[in-house]
Each structure stands twice: as structure tokens, then as C-alpha cells.
Amino acid sequence: MVKLITHNLLCCHARGCNYPENFPLVFRDVTQLEVREADYNAEFLQKMMPRLEWKALVDTAKQLGDTSLPEELPEGEAMDEEFLKKLHHVLMEIHIEEGAMHCPKCDHKYPILQGIPNMLLAEHEIGR
Amino acid sequence: MAPYLLRFAQCHSEFRLPELDSIANLYGLRMTLPEAAEERDPTLAFMIVDLDSEEHARLLARRCILIKTVYELWASATSYAELHATMKANPARWAPYTWTKHKYLVGAANHTIPDARMLDVIESFDYMDLKGEISLKKPDEIFVAMEEYPEKPSGMISKGHDDENFLRVFFGRQLENGTARNLMVEFDIKKRKYYGNTTMDAELSLLMANQALAAPGTFIYDPFAGTGSMLYTSAYFGANVFGSDIDGRQLRGKDKIPGILQSAEQYRVAGRITDCVVFDVTCNPWRCGELFDAIITDPPYGVRAGAKRLGRKEGLPMREEAKILENGAPSHESPEYRPPKRPYELAELVVDLVVLSRYMLRPGGRLVFFLPTITDDYQEVDVPQVEGMELVANSLQLFGHGVWGRRLITMKKTTSARLPMPTFGRRMPDESTPDGHTPGHQGFREKYFAGFQRVHTPQE
Numbered sequence: 065m066v067k068l069i070t071h072n073l074l075c076c077h078a079r080g081c082n083y084p085e086n087f088p089l090v091f092r093d094v095t096q097l098e099v100r101e102a103d104y105n106a107e108f109l110q111k112m113m114p115r116l117e118w119k120a121l122v123d124t125a126k127q128l129g130d131t132s133l134p135e136e137l138p139e140g141e142a143m144d145e146e147f148l149k150k151l152h153h154v155l156m157e158i159h160i161e162e163g164a165m166h167c168p169k170c171d172h173k174y175p176i177l178q179g180i181p182n183m184l185l186a187e188h189e190i191g192r
Numbered sequence: 193m194a195p196y197l198l199r200f201a202q203c204h205s206e207f208r209l210p211e212l213d214s215i216a217n218l219y220g221l222r223m224t225l226p227e228a229a230e231e232r233d234p235t236l237a238f239m240i241v242d243l244d245s246e247e248h249a250r251l252l253a254r255r256c257i258l259i260k261t262v263y264e265l266w267a268s269a270t271s272y273a274e275l276h277a278t279m280k281a282n283p284a285r286w287a288p289y290t291w292t293k294h295k296y297l298v299g300a301a302n303h304t305i306p307d308a309r310m311l312d313v314i315e316s317f318d319y320m321d322l323k324g325e326i327s328l329k330k331p332d333e334i335f336v337a338m339e340e341y342p343e344k345p346s347g348m349i350s351k352g353h354d355d356e357n358f359l360r361v362f363f364g365r366q367l368e369n370g371t372a373r374n375l376m377v378e379f380d381i382k383k384r385k386y387y388g389n390t391t392m393d394a395e396l397s398l399l400m401a402n403q404a405l406a407a408p409g410t411f412i413y414d415p416f417a418g419t420g421s422m423l424y425t426s427a428y429f430g431a432n433v434f435g436s437d438i439d440g441r442q443l444r445g446k447d448k449i450p451g452i453l454q455s456a457e458q459y460r461v462a463g464r465i466t467d468c469v470v471f472d473v474t475c476n477p478w479r480c481g482e483l484f485d486a487i488i489t490d491p492p493y494g495v496r497a498g499a500k501r502l503g504r505k506e507g508l509p510m511r512e513e514a515k516i517l518e519n520g521a522p523s524h525e526s527p528e529y530r531p532p533k534r535p536y537e538l539a540e541l542v543v544d545l546v547v548l549s550r551y552m553l554r555p556g557g558r559l560v561f562f563l564p565t566i567t568d569d570y571q572e573v574d575v576p577q578v579e580g581m582e583l584v585a586n587s588l589q590l591f592g593h594g595v596w597g598r599r600l601i602t603m604k605k606t607t608s609a610r611l612p613m614p615t616f617g618r619r620m621p622d623e624s625t626p627d628g629h630t631p632g633h634q635g636f637r638e639k640y641f642a643g644f645q646r647v648h649t650p651q652e
Contacts, residue, residue, distance in 0.1 A: 065450075065453075065465070065467045065468060066467060067466060067467055069466060069467075070434075070466065070467040070469065072479075073478065073479055073480070073483065074469070074477040074478065074479060075477055075478075075479040076477065077475065077476065077477040083479065087479055100463075101463060102463045102464070103432075103463040103464050105408055105409050105430075105432070107408070107409030108408075108409045108410075108411065108432055111409065111411070112411070115480060115482070115483055117479075156466070173525065175527075177440070177444070178444050178448065178449070178450050179450060179453075180440060180443055180444055180450055180468050180469065180470060181469050181470065182440060182470045183469055183470055183471035183476075183477045184438070184470060184471055184472060184475075184502065184531050185475055185502065185531060186514065186522075186523075186524030186529065186531055187502075187504075187510055187511045187524070187531050187532055188510070188511045188512055188513055188514050188515075188524075189524075190475055190502055190503070190510065190531075191475070191615075
């Protein structure tokens with residue numbers, strides 16, 4: 065797990081890290097990446113779209129070797145099924161199983177074990 | 193609209209109406225409950241509801257966990273004489289079935305009808321003059337007479353002396369047995385690949401998914417996911433689900449493939465488990481709110497697993513800088529590092545959950561959770577009252593001879609105001625409890641282990 069939808073919705077929450085400097089987290093030391101089929105649902109994708117940071121999604125997908133998404137979020141008729149299928153693949157089917165996510169600001173490392181990231185903060189990083 | 197008769201499963205009577213309401217809401221069905229309060233009594237085994245079509249009645253039977261059977265209602269009465277009179281006034285009802293392969297079924301709730309009288313009852317409908325083949329095994333239609341008796345005190349065995357002393361009798365055409373009840377067998381914990389000692393039972397996990405209006409296209413979150421019970425049932429009904437927990441061992445289990453994924457594969461819902469992430473909800477990495485259609489959770493309340501949050505116990509200061517180990521590396525970067533945790537008081541957790549939900553839900557989204565309560569201490573105001581979150585349902589399940597129980601609370605987000613991320617007790621002065629009310633579930637763990645005895649002052 066750790067799909068790009070999750071990556072796009074989480075940010076570093078250590079003390080002193082604020083949006084937008086704490087986002088997107090940077091994948092490092094990814095030693096296991098898998099592609100697994102997920103159930104396609106256009107309604108779900110359309111609902112998620114306004115919540116996504118498009119540039120972060122496109123850039124992160126590229127870093128992981130997927131260049132299928134357009135630089136700009138399509139509008140109107142360009143938001144067709146072909147586009148939604150590509151979006152579905154990038155958001156829901158690429159899994160990072162082992163590796164880490166780092167904060168672009170404070171460099172806090174969130175390790176990913178068995179596909180489950182540990183996002184707990186250290187004691188001194190908890191906001192007051 | 194036309195009347196349909198619902199027969200409920202004999203359990204969780206307080207949960208019946210909220211579930212019915214939720215599923216009607218989910219499918220956008222028009223449904224009218226009886227006007228008289230005594231006919232809307234949720235402890236009765238039968239209820240008559242008005243619906244637009246037979247198809248709608250079937251939808252309810254396929255999705256409501258607490259519906260046993262649905263019937264097209266032809267007549268209801270308090271005596272057979274009255275029932276037959278109503279029936280005979282409308283022979284057009286059964287005319288289409290004159291040549292149908294059929295059988296009659298006579299039954300009762302809270303009673304066993306003696307065999308001899310069953311035949312009498314069937315024969316009393318001879319005026320319908322059905323000429324079709326009678327098939328006990330494969331009938332095309334089942335015509336049903338159902339008697340409803342008052343509930344007997346548990347343990348009392350009926351000796352048949354109250355035979356025919358029924359409250360109501362119904363006649364109708366059976367449409368469908370509730371198929372959702374079979375899911376209880378499918379989701380039985382005993383057959384689940386991965387579960388823990390606080391895993392929610394199958395029936396209530398399914399009920400919660402119904403209260404959450406789980407359906408394809410929805411996004412549902414469990415912030416105390418544990419071993420994932422509600423994730424599986426919500427995903428089964430088509431939702432994309434997301435789980436988080438402060439304890440990664442619960443989510444992962446001991447095998448290489450995380451436990452949650454193993455059970456999800458068993459239920460063929462792995463394709464809808466969006467992700468599971470380890471964090472403390474009071475110190476969470478969500479980038480934005482308004483993400484979820486529902487939040488569904490059984491928060492840890494300290495009987496089998498005490499709730500914890502990051503921090504140090506009362507009075508102890510938090511470290512301001514990273515601790516540097518002898519080898520010069522910061523301690524928190526070592527794989528063995530575990531941040532300190534402190535007990536998380538239930539009363540505080542419940543308020544935080546409602547406030548978190550108000551932030552994370554889309555407007556109109558639902559929060560569904562269990563609140564443990566001590567019967568003598570519970571007051572209605574114990575359910576957190578948070579502006580912008582409205583109570584939809586509150587159903588009690590009792591344990592320990594009624595001394596304590598848990599309430600399934602369903603709330604709806606009614607505000608569409610954009611709110612900031614809550615601070616969860618790292619509270620600003622103006623965020624403290626507004627009225628200083630101490631809820632009855634405060635200190636639930638301590639009260640549970642003390643056997644819920646009232647604390648007496650030494651003077652007594």
C-alpha cells in the first residue's frame with residue numbers, strides 16, 4: 065500500500081512545519097513498488113479531484129516512473145473516461161511497499177514497513 | 193404508496209428503526225412509518241411501512257441486517273374474523289394467483305402455534321379458491337398468515353395456554369427473506385483470517401456500515417481501525433476505505449502481508465482498501481479536511497484495550513529537543529524508537545472524535561461510533577454536543593444485566609463552514625468544555641473494573 069492518493073492527502077505534521085512547505089513528502093529509498101489492480105469508480109475519482117494537489121501528484125508519479133498524467137488538470141470534456149482511467153491507475157494502483165517519505169522542510173523520515181507508513185512523531189516534534 | 197409488512201430479526205430492537213431509516217435514505221426511497229406510536233414500537237417483531245413499490249421492499253430486505261422477511265401486506269387485524277372480512281372485501285388481490293404454484297405458511301412471533309390449529313388456519317382461507325399446484329418445496333408464491341404475540345419474559349417457556357391470544361394477525365404475500373442477515377455468517381470473526389481481542393462482531397460491523405451509508409463511490413475512514421472490522425463491511429458495500437491507528441502492530445499483525453490485507457483478500461475487498469497508516473488522531477498528518485463521506489469507528493474505551501495518545505503522563509514535561517545517543521545519532525531515528533504515550537481519557541477522546549469528524553467529513557457526511565455508557569450515570573447530554581454535528585440516532589445495547597451498555601451513535605455534519613484542523617486538547621483557552629459538564633462515561637475504565645459501584649464518601 066501507500067498509494068499516491070494517500071501520499072497526496074498527507075503532509076508533515078512535525079512542530080514548526082506548515083503548509084505548503086511541508087508538502088508533498090518526498091519518497092526515498094523505495095526498494096519495493098508494486099502495481100495492483102483496484103476497483104475503478106468514476107464517481108469516487110470525481111469527488112476526490114477537488115481535494116488533490118495536481119502538481120504534487122504529477123511530479124511524484126514522474127519520480128516513480130509514471131508519466132501518463134497531463135501537467136494541467138483537464139477541464140470540461142477533456143475530463144473523459146480515458147483520463148479518469150489514467151488517474152485511477154496513478155492514484156489507486158501504484159503501491160509503495162518499502163521505503164520512506166521525507167518532509168521537504170524538516171526532513172523528518174516517515175518509514176514505510178509492509179506498505180504501512182509510520183507517521184507517529186517523535187516527542188520533541190509534537191506541536192504544543 | 194402501499195403497505196408492506198416487515199418482520200425483524202429478534203435482536204437489537206433499538207437499532208431497527210435507525211437502520212431502516214438509513215437504508216431508505218441510502219436508496220432515496222419514500223417510506224412512511226405507522227402514525228400510531230404503539231405500531232411504531234421498535235420492540236415489536238412486525239412493522240407495517242408504506243413504500244412506493246415491491247422493488248423498494250426488496251431493497252430493504254437485501255440491505256437491512258435486522259430484517260428477517262418482507263411481505264406484501266394484504267390485511268391486518270386483531271382477530272381472524274376481522275382479517276377474513278378485510279380479505280373478502282378485496283378478492284381482486286388474489287385473483288391473479290388463481291393458477292399459481294403456491295403454498296401457505298402460518299407462523300407466529302413469540303409463540304409456537306400447535307400443528308392442529310395451523311391446518312385450521314390454512315383451511316380458513318379456502319374462500320381464496322386457489323386452483324394452482326401446491327408445492328411445499330418450490331412454490332412460486334408463499335401466502336402467509338402471521339400472528340404476533342407479546343414478548344414473554346426471557347426464560348419463560350410457553351405452554352400454549354396463550355394460543356390465539358395474539359396482539360395482531362397479518363396476511364400477505366411473502367416477497368423475500370432478508371439476505372443481508374446471511375452476511376453475518378460470511379463476516380463471522382471465527383472464520384476471519386486476521387482479528388484481535390477487541391474486534392467488533394460481524395452483525396454490529398455490518399449495522400455500522402449501514403448507518404454510515406456505505407456504497408460505491410463513497411470514501412469511509414476508521415481513525416481507530418485496529419484489526420479493521422468496519423473497513424471490511426464498509427468496503428463490502430462498495431466504499432473505498434481508509435484506516436489509521438496509533439498502534440501499527442494492530443494493522444500489520446505478525447505476518448509479512450499485513451493482517452488487514454489478509455482479511456480484506458478473504459472478503460474480496462482488498463481492491464477498496466485505500467491505505468492503512470499509523471498515527472495518533474490527535475496529532476495527525478491530514479493535509480486537508482472534508483475528505484470523507486463517513487467516519488465509522490469503535491473507539492478504544494479501556495476495558496479490553498486502553499486508549500493511548502502521544503505525550504507524557506500528567507505533569508511530566510515533553511522533551512524540547514531530540515535526544516542524541518552516544519553514537520551521535522538522534523534517538524528518534526532509530527528503528528526501535530517508540531514515542532512516549534499517555535492514557536487517553538474516554539470523555540476527552542469522544543469529544544475529539546466528534547470534532548475531528550466535523551473537520552474531516554464532507555458536509556452531510558456521517559459519523560458512526562460506539563459510546564460505552566453506565567446505565568445509572570448516563571444522561572442524554574453525555575453525547576457530545578458540537579455545533580455543526582447533529583444527532584441522527586442513538587441506540588443502546590445492554591450488557592452485564594443492564595448495568596452498562598454501549599450506544600451506537602450516528603451523527604451528521606450539518607455545517608458547510610470551512611474549519612481549521614482541531615488542536616485536540618493542546619487547547620486554546622476558548623476551546624475548553626463550554627458548560628463544564630462531566631459526562632457519565634468519564635473514567636469508564638476505572639468504573640468498569642470497580643464493578644460500576646457508586647463511590648461513597650467516608651462520612652457515609
